[in-house]
Amino acid sequence: MASCADILRSEFPDLDGELFAYVTGILHGSGADFESVDELEEAVGELLREVSQDTKDDGAIREICQRLFNTLQLDDGQAQRCSQVLLDAPIQLSQITDGYGDASTDLLPGLLLKRGQTSTLCSVSQMVNAKKLEKAEAKLKAKQDKRLERDSLKSSGPPVLEEASASQASSKKETRMESSGKNKSYDVRIENFDVSFGERVLLTGADLNLAFGRRYGLVGRNGLGKTTLLKMIASQSLRIPSHISILHVEQEVAGDETPALQSVLECDTTRESLLREERDLTAKISAGRGEGTEGARLSEIYAKLEEIEADKAPARASVILAGLGFNAKMQQQTTKEFSGGWRMRLALARALFARPDLLLLDEPTNMLDVRAILWLETYLQTWQSTILVVSHDRNFLNAVATDIIHLHSQRLDMYRGDFENFMKIKEERLKNQQREYEAQQQYREHIQVFIDRFRYNANRASQVQSKLKLLEKLPVLKPVDKESEVIIKFPDGFEKFSPPILQLDEVDFYYEPSHYIFRSLSVSADLESRICVVGENGAGKSTMLKILMGELAPVRGIRHAHRNLKIGYFSQHHVDQLDLNISAVELLARKFPGKTEEEYRHQLGSYGVSGELAVRPVASLSGGQKSRVAFAQMTMPCPNFYILDEPTNHLDMETIEALAKALNKFRGGIILVSHDERFIRLVCQELWVCENATVTRIEGGFDQYRDILKEQFRKEGFL
Structure with a gap:
């Protein structure tokens, strides 16, 4: 069988020596990394098209790439036959062509040109797209690095997750x-x-x-x-x-002894550096260890501090923290005292302050x-x-x-x-x-009809050629x-139950006796309820949901649930409940054994987790895809009442819309906690506001609640 070099020489007899070396260098150096003819064509196909000067169409180039790929795949040990006239490294054409603007026509003697042709800047720049070559090289290098890493880790432990x-x-x-x-x-x-x-x-x-x-x-x-x-x-x-x-708010602030307000102020490194130097110089002067230049330097520091309005920084940081829900007491708490959600808020506050x-x-x-x-x-x-x-x-x-x-x-x-x-x-x-x-399809069909009709008519030959x-x-x-449209469907679990279905009567609850979460709380829901619970973080929304489900017992008062009530619960920390090391299919099989793989796949497919996604490790899925797996798991037992804590987190808009439609069609009761205004308006008929150790039903729905918040902002000076 012909070698790669033989194929290139026979198909491109006028191929310049240096360009020939470049192409064979790619084939030789990266042959093992080409997993398909498409990848090989992506690497060298565009280059071959350009040097062929339109003498070969896309089909011919594809056929050549297929022959090259077959040759490389025949025997990895024999692939070195493509190494004729190799350079030490592939030519970086973008570096060579960097001097085009200087009109140095002698920089590329004969490169990319047929033998005997005169080298011109125009022809060189037209024949080779240097940016495409660089991207091809970068892709190949990344693929080679990944292969090396994968090979080195094969025998040393579990597979490593894919990286971007x-x-x-x-x-x-x-x-x-x-x-x-x-x-x-x-x-x-x-x-x-x-x-x-x-x-x-x-x-x-x-x-x-x-x-x-x-x-x-x-x-x-x-x-x-x-x-x-x-x-x-x-x-x-x-x-x-x-x-x-650039600042990317991605990770929560580390917990240590730094107060929240100080953690935000430390983001202004210029201000912190000036204040630190000012303290050091003042201490030197007070101790009599100065060298006489401290006074002048202090004057410069004070001028710079005034210029950046350093004295206003604490107030600005405090306003940002207050807007994100940190009251005066919380702003003085150390970062280690906050939960992960509040540390993420702190990370956002630091970013807003850093500007x-x-x-x-x-x-x-x-x-x-x-x-x-x-x-x-x-x-x-x-x-x-x-x-x-x-x-x-x-x-x-x-x-x-x-x-x-x-x-x-x-x-x-x-x-x-x-x-x-x-x-x-x-x-x-x-x-x-x-x-x-x-319109173009109709036009093409119209022309094609003419061509087909007069293809063999000698008198119309010129017209047919013109149409072609x-x-x-x-x-x-x-x-x-x-x-594709996102479709979600919750299985119905509706039955006629005699009330009460789910209620709390005069419930008190606390984690510590000194701090009541609820006092005399009385709420109820039935199988037709569409209730949204809103309120500030820390007001007790998630705690109330857990009391309703029976996960937490009231300190005083009564929780009543119908004996046939089956509750499906979606936690805002649903990812913590998933085994990330196995696939979604395995996850359902372990949780609900005894069904076929097809049944598990059908359940996952109802939430958009189909095909290859269903058998990939859950850890490799996006946040929204993990949420869909959690929905599939939650609905598997066909509950007749859903309690959903922040169900829209990580979902894309199309899935949120589909989720709203599914909940509206579901024949059963729903209580949810959400901050997504549109989702609340689409689904909920009642609004419960959780504050001051109780729950208040707002008759005017979300519009009234929004107006209440805006009035609070005006009183606090935020608006």
Whole structure:
């Protein structure tokens, strides 16, 4: 069988020696990493098309790539036959072509050109797309590194979870501007980049342009890579100018002896450094150890502190903490005294106080109650620098976002305006694209009818040829790629029960006798109830749910539940209840043994966890996909009453809408805790406000509750 070198020589007899070395270098060095002909074609196919100068069509190039792939796969040991005329390393064409602007035509003697041709800058730049080559090299290197890591760990322990990676074509112009220090813009431009998670490609050839001072909402289905994209930006895996400060609110603040207010103030490193130096100099002067220059330096420090308004920093930090729910006492508590949810709030407070040039937020409303969300919306509306926020809260995006970025089909689409405007424009775009596609299909059919009719008519030969050329020149339009509809269905467990179904009567409850969570609490629900519980974090919402379920016993009073009542419970910490090391199918099999794999798959499929997702380790799923697994597990026994604690956290908007529809169709009772305004309006008919150690039913529903919060803000000076 012919070697790779033989194939290249026979198919491209005029291929330049250096380019021949480059291609064979890729094939030889990365042959074991090509798992399909598609990957090989992605690496060298575009290059072969360009050097063939249109003498070979896509089908011919594909056939050549298939022959090369077959040769490499025949025998790994014989793959070294492709190593003829190898250089020590692949040629970095982007570095060679960096001097084009200097008109140095002697830099590329004969490279990429047929023998005997004159080297010209125009022909070289047209024949090779250096950015594509760099991206191909980056992908191959990443794949090789992963293979080496995988091989080294095969015999040393359990499999390692997949990791995200990014590759980006370099811009010599931006590199020169960065190194020279001339780039002073705070706009973020990331062009022609790819992002992958393990073997899955999340983005390809994407562009992201963030204008300074605008607030961008990043939306898209669960599992498409929104959180991964934020991590790639924050880790600088995608290039951002070094003078732009980035802060990603991702991890909770570590618990130590630092008071919450001081933890926020420490984010201003300039202020902290000046204050520390001021204390040291003052101590030196007081101890008589000065050298005479301390007074002048102190004057400089005081001037700088005044310039940055250091004296106003504690008040500003306190306002941010108060808005996020930290009262005066909590602001003085040490960070180790707070739970994980409150430490995440503290991380958000630190980010808001630090005021980075680019603030990255991933589902910030998940950790907040309705009051804190309303405050955050108001605060971010006056934010001066750039925000990129992932959120599935439509009302939050409508209040905050000036632009929407839609991640779908491995690309990013930009839309001006809030979320509602995005939905209107997107729908209109899809309609226009479909109309354009259908119109072109009709036009193509009309031309084809003429061609078929007169194909063998000598008198019409010229017209047929003209029509054929016209068909070839028509752009290839694709039908609209509509996202599949999300469908969720809760199995009915409805039975006619005589009341009372579920109630608490004059219940008192506390964890410590000195602090009552509830006093004389009396509430009730039936199989037709659609109740939402709201209130500030720490007011006792989750505690009341646990009392209703019987997980916590009242200190005084009575809990009554009908003997046939079957409650399904969704915890806001549902991920903690899942075994992350096994697949979703195995999870259900262990929890509910005795059924077939097909039955488990059908149950998971009802919540959008189908195909390969169902057999992947749960740990590798996105937050929204884990939530769907938890729903599948919760509904398996067919409960007739659901108690849901923050069920929309991590779900994308389409799934939230589907969840609302499913709950409305469910024939049974529902009590839920939620901060998602739209979800509450879609599902709930009653609103219970948890505060002051009791629960109050608000007749005016969510509108009245929102008005109450706004009035509180006005009294507290937030609005």
